[in-house]
Amino acid sequence: MTGKTCLVTGANSGIGKETAIGLARMGARVLLVCRNQKKGEDARADIERETGSSRLDLLIADMSSFGSVRALAAQVRQRYSRLDVLINNAGAAVPSRTLSADGIEMTVAGNYLGAALLTFLLLDLLKSSAPSRIVNVSSAAPLYPPAAVNSAYGTSKAALNQMTRHLAAELEGTGVTANVMHPGSLKTEMWADMKRRIADAGAGGEGHADWIDMVERTGGDSTDRAIELVLELLGEEGAETNGRFCWPAGIVEEPLPSW
Numbered sequence: 001m002t003g004k005t006c007l008v009t010g011a012n013s014g015i016g017k018e019t020a021i022g023l024a025r026m027g028a029r030v031l032l033v034c035r036n037q038k039k040g041e042d043a044r045a046d047i048e049r050e051t052g053s054s055r056l057d058l059l060i061a062d063m064s065s066f067g068s069v070r071a072l073a074a075q076v077r078q079r080y081s082r083l084d085v086l087i088n089n090a091g092a093a094v095p096s097r098t099l100s101a102d103g104i105e106m107t108v109a110g111n112y113l114g115a116a117l118l119t120f121l122l123l124d125l126l127k128s129s130a131p132s133r134i135v136n137v138s139s140a141a142p143l144y145p146p147a148a149v150n151s152a153y154g155t156s157k158a159a160l161n162q163m164t165r166h167l168a169a170e171l172e173g174t175g176v177t178a179n180v181m182h183p184g185s186l187k188t189e190m191w192a193d194m195k196r197r198i199a200d201a202g203a204g205g206e207g208h209a210d211w212i213d214m215v216e217r218t219g220g221d222s223t224d225r226a227i228e229l230v231l232e233l234l235g236e237e238g239a240e241t242n243g244r245f246c247w248p249a250g251i252v253e254e255p256l257p258s259w
Helices: 014-025 037-051 066-079 106-128 151-171 189-205 209-218 223-234
Strands: 005-009 029-034 056-060 085-088 132-137 176-181 245-247 250-252
Touching: 005 014, 005 106, 014 029, 014 037, 014 085, 014 223, 029 037, 037 056, 056 066, 066 106, 085 106, 106 132, 106 151, 106 176, 132 151, 132 223, 151 176, 176 223, 223 245
Parallel strands: 005 029, 005 085, 029 056, 085 132, 132 176, 176 245
Antiparallel strands: 245 250
């Protein structure tokens, strides 16, 4: 990855931060997109300390705001002559119905619309830097029956999955690939929040309590394997993988429901 420029949204924690660490160790310039300045600066310091890399640029953006995403894309196009990797990782499951600055349900705005807008605004730069990669960090949540506790989250991820499939088809022959990566059932801050919401929902959380219990009992899937999968998609072996739903168990060749 030496000499390559990689952008990671939601880079201050979780999968985003660990992916940024992996890319920095491989010699890439990593653009760390974070919503909060202080958290972003702390994350950059952590990554620099852990990897020894000084090729870490902090960019501040709220992925649920169209104006903020447009400003981010403009900044990237102005400051950088190439973009080899775009990882749309930023995501959230907002606990109650909240509207974004643009009047859109917050979870859908941040998880799907912001990622889609950023991708389309940076497509020309990605194409001119080909071979390049787009990896959208998604979820298997759309594969399960919707429930009150995660309907917006599942909808946002189903939309991201479908957008990725169609984008991949449009990108055939350009040298740019687009794939979805489901990191598995990870014991993260989002999982802990979902656990509280399912407990509060009572009957409304049916169908998801078993998943919560499984992650609690087993500790969940390996974050390391999820990071390995992202890096595999960015390597030479990922050059022929396009328009796929990938997770630690492997690459799904045939479309799944909501994929």
